[in-house]
Amino acid sequence: MSSSAKEILNNWETRLMEWNKPISELGLKIEGSAIEKIRSRLYGELERKGIRFKPKFYLTDTWGCPDRVPVIGIPFYYANPVLSQIEDRMNGDLEDEHELMMTFRHEAGHAINYAYRLYALREWKETFGRFDEPYRDFFRPNPQSRQFVKHLYQQVGSYAGRIYAQKHPDEDFAETFAVWLTPRSNWRVKYRNWSALKKLKYVDRLMKEIGPKRPLVTNGGLVNPIGSLNLTLLEHYNKSEERYRQKAQGYVDDVLMEIFSTNGKGEKRIPAAGFIDKNRNHMVGMISHWTGEKSSSVNALMDKLRDRARELSLNLSPHRQSRKLIEFTALATALVMNYTYEGKFTIN
Numbered sequence: 089m090s091s092s093a094k095e096i097l098n099n100w101e102t103r104l105m106e107w108n109k110p111i112s113e114l115g116l117k118i119e120g121s122a123i124e125k126i127r128s129r130l131y132g133e134l135e136r137k138g139i140r141f142k143p144k145f146y147l148t149d150t151w152g153c154p155d156r157v158p159v160i161g162i163p164f165y166y167a168n169p170v171l172s173q174i175e176d177r178m179n180g181d182l183e184d185e186h187e188l189m190m191t192f193r194h195e196a197g198h199a200i201n202y203a204y205r206l207y208a209l210r211e212w213k214e215t216f217g218r219f220d221e222p223y224r225d226f227f228r229p230n231p232q233s234r235q236f237v238k239h240l241y242q243q244v245g246s247y248a249g250r251i252y253a254q255k256h257p258d259e260d261f262a263e264t265f266a267v268w269l270t271p272r273s274n275w276r277v278k279y280r281n282w283s284a285l286k287k288l289k290y291v292d293r294l295m296k297e298i299g300p301k302r303p304l305v306t307n308g309g310l311v312n313p314i315g316s317l318n319l320t321l322l323e324h325y326n327k328s329e330e331r332y333r334q335k336a337q338g339y340v341d342d343v344l345m346e347i348f349s350t351n352g353k354g355e356k357r358i359p360a361a362g363f364i365d366k367n368r369n370h371m372v373g374m375i376s377h378w379t380g381e382k383s384s385s386v387n388a389l390m391d392k393l394r395d396r397a398r399e400l401s402l403n404l405s406p407h408r409q410s411r412k413l414i415e416f417t418a419l420a421t422a423l424v425m426n427y428t429y430e431g432k433f434t435i436n
């Protein structure tokens with residue numbers, strides 16, 4: 089047998105279908121997520137370098153600060169491990185913790201640039217160039233150049249490498265800042281024969297000067313904050329629901345909602361999750377006995393049905409318990425038999 093029942097019930101397409109709601113309604117927050125830890129690390133690094141300003145972060149659909157606003161946008165999927173896995177399956181470019189830390193330092197460079205309006209300083213322009221130079225998505229990097237630090241990895245046309253600093257003066261500053269900020273980056277030694285050293289020395293001097301000062305700008309208009317992201321996950325990825333529904337081999341929300349309801353009114357309702365738990369031992373024994381399927385597989389299905397019933401706040405009337413038990417048992421048996429014969433827990 090290839091995959092276990094538990095794996096099939098939780099394959100990523102199933103999780104995708106279960107999470108396929110408007111992004112603004114997914115309850116995502118930086119607080120309590122893996123991102124929070126990385127943000128604390130960044131704040132610690134800024135603190136140790138004597139920089140008083142700690143940029144704020146917000147969840148959105150792409151990386152970056154809004155134009156001249158020192159608030160860092162993080163893609164929403166980094167706030168939840170299931171969504172991170174989905175992003176990785178969809179686009180395959182999910183950053184690990186080390187890469188995230190590198191990106192945070194880069195974005196912090198933008199934020200500090202905007203918070204202190206460094207881009208308007210004469211020496212900044214002499215060192216990095218004009219801030220209002222047009223932005224290009226395609227440029228011809230020179231991988232041998234020693235005028236630029238090497239930090240973020242970027243693919244441009246057929247060339248891929250750590251050449252992001254060459255994209256624009258604003259990026260050049262952010263990349264130089266990131267290298268300067270990185271603990272033990274040893275930039276004085278590593279870049280000693282590079283002309284990029286003078287940029288690093290300028291950043292070093294500039295940060296000592298402005299670090300203790302109060303920022304000039306701390307806020308501004310945000311671009312696509314998470315509360316405004318009304319597309320569902322599948323709409324966000326521009327994929328059709330049909331295609332993923334077929335691969336969601338443990339997706340049971342639809343059938344559960346045919347049996348239990350979400351909007352019981354009047355009388356006191358019983359939560360469907362508790363109802364499933366109360367009856368499961370006997371049900372697992374019977375279904376396993378009559379189908380011949382291992383009880384571990386039937387148990388895995390019961391876990392899924394119970395968890396989804398809880399997540400969807402499904403309930404039933406206390407007066408219909410025996411009737412609902414028959415309906416639920418028939419459903420669970422059919423799902424188990426489909427798993428036995430077709431390898432998936434879905435009703436066609």
Ligand SMILES: [Zn+2]
Pocket residue numbers: 194195198258259262
């Ligand atoms: Zn950037």
